[in-house]
Amino acid sequence: NAWGFGFEHEKTITPELIDSLRAFVGYRKVRLDGNAVVKDDPRLMLNTSSIAKGYASDLVAEALASRAITDYMVEIGGEVAYSGLNPQGKPWRIGVNKPVDDSTGIVQELELIVELEGKGGLATSGNYRNYYLRDGKKYAHTIDPLSGYPVQTDVLSATVIASDCMTADALATTFMVVGSERVAAIAEKLSVDYLLILSDGEGSSYRVVMSDGFRRRVVN
Structure with a gap:
């Protein structure tokens, strides 16, 4: 606020x-x-905004599963709960956007496509949509709870694949706050896969790092 x-x-x-x-x-x-x-x-x-859309996707998925539906992909605000196969009988494919500053949400240029098998959740958090500029400085909506200021880490966006979408949603937000150096240890402890798009520090380019499990899912 x-x-x-x-x-x-x-x-x-x-x-x-x-x-x-x-x-x-x-x-x-x-x-x-x-x-x-x-x-x-x-x-x-x-404030439950870091898990609300992921949790809602899980609830819809549970409702489908309770009706013996095993093949579904539920997406609410970019957070995905999935199971089984798509209508073509193949694993679901989800695109991860490039971290392009665009407060309108119109730009949808993809960084890569990931293939989702089995059952689980995928969520992405980033500071390239919900932000404002003031006096030449960018203020993003992810606030560091320790400092009280908008986060200034090297993570432009974080995508997490977990056993459920609420967990993926929460961890994607967490990874935005803690910075790239701490992500691998947290992900290993909690058995999740991740993709990080990192700033070069000057804002002119970025690089991509990911867990081995995430890399095995990339199809494009």
């Missing part, structure tokens, strides 16, 4: 404002007590 990406008007950002907001940021400040959600600070708000 403070940075202008929520449901309130953008505020004038100062170090003092960020420090005051950070005082009630963090998952450790909220807990379950039976069926009740308890907040340590009444100003704390829960």
